[in-house]
Structures are given as structure tokens and as C-alpha cells.
Amino acid sequence: MAAFTVDFQLCFIAILVWLFSCFCLSAFFFKKRKEPELQDCNLPPSPPSVPVIGHLHLLLSVPVHKSFQKLSLQSMVLSFTFAPLLAQLFWSHRAPWPNEVHEETTSHKSSGLSFSRADTAHPWGRTYDIPCYVTLFDKATKKEAVDVGKEMINLTNNTICRQGRTHAFMRMIMGSKCSEENGEADQLRDLLTKSLSLVRKFLIASTVGRLLKKLGISLFEKEIMEVSQKYDELLEKIIKEREDNPNKKEDRYLIDVLLEKMLKRLREEIESVVGKTKLIQEIDRSNLSYLLAVVKEGLRLHPHSPIVVRNATEGCKIGGFYIPQNTTMIINTYAVMRDPDSWEEPDEFQPERFMVPPSKGNKEMREQLDLNYIPFGSGRRGCPGSNLGSIFVGLAIGTMVHCFDWSIDGEKVNMEEAGDVNLSMAHPL
Numbered sequence: 001m002a003a004f005t006v007d008f009q010l011c012f013i014a015i016l017v018w019l020f021s022c023f024c025l026s027a028f029f030f031k032k033r034k035e036p037e038l039q040d041c042n043l044p045p046s047p048p049s050v051p052v053i054g055h056l057h058l059l060l061s062v063p064v065h066k067s068f069q070k071l072s073l074q075s076m077v078l079s080f081t082f083a084p085l086l087a088q089l090f091w092s093h094r095a096p097w098p099n100e101v102h103e104e105t106t107s108h109k110s111s112g113l114s115f116s117r118a119d120t121a122h123p124w125g126r127t128y129d130i131p132c133y134v135t136l137f138d139k140a141t142k143k144e145a146v147d148v149g150k151e152m153i154n155l156t157n158n159t160i161c162r163q164g165r166t167h168a169f170m171r172m173i174m175g176s177k178c179s180e181e182n183g184e185a186d187q188l189r190d191l192l193t194k195s196l197s198l199v200r201k202f203l204i205a206s207t208v209g210r211l212l213k214k215l216g217i218s219l220f221e222k223e224i225m226e227v228s229q230k231y232d233e234l235l236e237k238i239i240k241e242r243e244d245n246p247n248k249k250e251d252r253y254l255i256d257v258l259l260e261k262m263l264k265r266l267r268e269e270i271e272s273v274v275g276k277t278k279l280i281q282e283i284d285r286s287n288l289s290y291l292l293a294v295v296k297e298g299l300r301l302h303p304h305s306p307i308v309v310r311n312a313t314e315g316c317k318i319g320g321f322y323i324p325q326n327t328t329m330i331i332n333t334y335a336v337m338r339d340p341d342s343w344e345e346p347d348e349f350q351p352e353r354f355m356v357p358p359s360k361g362n363k364e365m366r367e368q369l370d371l372n373y374i375p376f377g378s379g380r381r382g383c384p385g386s387n388l389g390s391i392f393v394g395l396a397i398g399t400m401v402h403c404f405d406w407s408i409d410g411e412k413v414n415m416e417e418a419g420d421v422n423l424s425m426a427h428p429l
Ligand code: HEM
Pocket: 099, 116, 117, 118, 129, 132, 133, 137, 172, 299, 303, 304, 305, 308, 309, 375, 376, 377, 378, 379, 380, 381, 382, 383, 384, 385, 386, 388, 389, 390, 393
């Protein structure tokens, strides 16, 4: 009887192995026939694919935006680094191009991703963005006076540190920073890191997820639920605390990004406009053209999101190529903003490129610059906080340059990047 049980198990395993081999062989030898409507279509060129896994290996290479950039330089892959194509992608196909990606993201409302990246087609899609618009953003959109400069100085006075970003994030979303003492800030930092690392997995899931879902396998479900639940718990706790202490006075911290090279010129400009005794305010920005150019150039060379994603809800034509329905398209903002065909000396930090005088002859050049400058994405799902973001970063950098003396260890600031889907400095200042 015992011998029979062992044989049965072996038999079962053998059948599984046989089924799996058949699946692999059929995927290798019998390529799926093109859907009838795709047969005479001019599909975009693609790099060579590997049997069974297709292009999955390309998604797994690190960092994604750099490997895609290399790929688009090496082969004829349709790469959206060409301004007229970008315009078509972001603007001409508004209806069939909502933004973000697929069910794994949208089925878990409270994960850090879906928090801001909901599909507009979902009933809760836009409304779920609402928590992001409270306090500062809300005031800014209503054109109420927001003393962003004062906010920044309060932040600066407290701490210049990496943690500053977490507090700035919380302050924008919740109108308050989270506490360092009871570990809340660490918890949030941990959650942010986890949700950012999930973005990469979402990309993989959007490539192979549908097939696996048919087989009853849901990718990354457990991880998403875990992060989701932790967000819920933390947000509940913060909301409760705020309800209990509505007037609690808040300290503020700072977003810190600093590019050292043009420091002297920047300081001279700020001192000539603002003076040595006053502090920089939002109203000064219009006279600080070099500061604005430094911020733009920083975001061009080091975009926070090196890739943005679009999903075709309907088939459409872009640049003469047919893009089938449900295609996930990755727009490499990093490569677009370093494309040698669009930018002179693309890898150099040259804020002056954004200081084109407003003469008639430069109109075309400005339009070209605008089309290829996409640190905030573009189109219908472009960043709604781009103005606030620029003000915030501008005043943060301006205040830091104005109020502090800076020196660096060694000869240069190490600008090596870390992260895939959201970039940060690998060696923070
Ligand atoms: C320097 C600061 C910022 C940068 C670099 C940035 C960048 C981006 C990028 C690249 C996207 C994706 C756009 C696309 O897919 O085309 C995005 C989306 C978004 N951003 Fe920002 N952002 C910044 C600040 C802000 C601020 C201050 C807020 C709100 C107060 C905000 C709210 C959002 C929201 C809600 C979305 C999702 C839009 C949608 O899916 O329709 N961002 N941001």
C-alpha cells in the first residue's frame, strides 16, 4: 500500500512536469496568431524577445530607465524621446490614454501607489486623490495667500536632513508632520520605501500578470495587502491623533536637494534681489530667473520619476505605428530629458539653457524645450502639483543657499542615483 502511495505521488509530479514542458514547448513553437485587427497593422519595432518570457528580462535589469535608454539608442525600439511623438502620446490621444497601469494597483485603494495614481475610469479614481489637496495645495489652488517662504524657513530652521522629505510629504498630505519620538516617522519612511519598491513589481505584473491571473496566480497580492494594511493603520492613528489635538503646534522640516556647482552665482542673485537681512519669499521668485533655471535644470537631469506609464484603453496610431488596445507604454522621462537630439550637452548641468530671452526668434526653441521637459509627466495625467512642487523646491534651494555656507567633502558632489521608479541620491548630502 505504501509503495502504491509513493508511485502515485511520482506519477502526479511527472504529469505536472509533462504539462509544464508542453506549455513551454507550445509557447516556443506555436506562436500566438495575431488578432485579426492587428494583422495588417504597422506595429512598433521591438527588440529581440526571448521564448516564453518575451521581454521580461529587460524589465528586470537595473535601473530600468537606464537600460531602456541604452536600448533605445542601440536598436529601433519605438522610444518616446522625440518631441512630436511625445505630444501625440500625451495630448492627441487624450481619451484612450488614461494613466496608470492595471488592476493590481487599483484594486488596493490604500496602497501608497493607488493613493495618488488611480485610474480616472474608476469611480473612486479622482476622489481618492483628494487627501493630497488639503492645506497648502488647497490654498494654492484657491489662490489664497500661502506663505510658502515662511513654511520653508520653518522647515529649514528645524533640520536639514534626509528625514525632511518624509515630513514635507506628510505636511503636504496631512497638514502635519509625523512624530519622530514614537517611531511614526520611521514607520512612514519604511512604508514609502516599500511602496516605491512595489512599483517595479507592478510593472512586471502588468506584463505577465494577466496570464498568471488566468492560472489563478495573483502576483504580489500578499505584499500589497500588507503595505496597504499598514498604511490604513498609520493613517487611522494620525487622523485620530489630529482629531484629539486639533490645535497642536507643528515643527517643520525641509526637502533638501542641493546642486553645488553654480552656488556663487545663485547666492549673488538672491542677495541682490532679496538682500542680506530679509528672507526669500514666494513673491521674489519672478525676479530670481537663475534660481528658477537651476531648479528646472536639476529636475531635468535628475527627475524624481524617471519613467511614467500609460495604458491604451483603445487601439490608436502614434507616429504612424499602431498601438493595440491594452498596451502598457513606458515613457522614459529620464531619457527624453537627456536625449542628445533635443538637448545640447544633455548630461551637463547648464541652467542657462532655460534662460532663453523672450525674443520672437526663440519661440520655436521654447516650444521645443517645453515639449521635451517632462519631470512632471504631461497630458491628462500629468502632475497637478507641478506649480506647488516647483515653488517648494525653488524656495527650499533658495533658502538653503541664502542662509547657509556650504562646502563639500572631496572635489565633487556625488550625484549617483539610487532607486528605480523614484530616484534619490545614492549618497545623500
Ligand atoms: C517637485 C515636485 C514634484 C514632482 C517632480 C512630481 C512629479 C510627478 C510625476 C512625474 C507624476 C506622473 C505624471 C504622469 O504620469 O504624466 C506626478 C503625478 C502626480 N503628482 Fe506630482 N510631482 C511633484 C509634486 C507634487 C505635489 C506638490 C503634489 C500635490 C500636492 C503632487 C501630486 C501629484 C498627483 C496627485 C499625481 C497623480 C496625477 C494623476 O494620476 O492624474 N505632485 N507627479
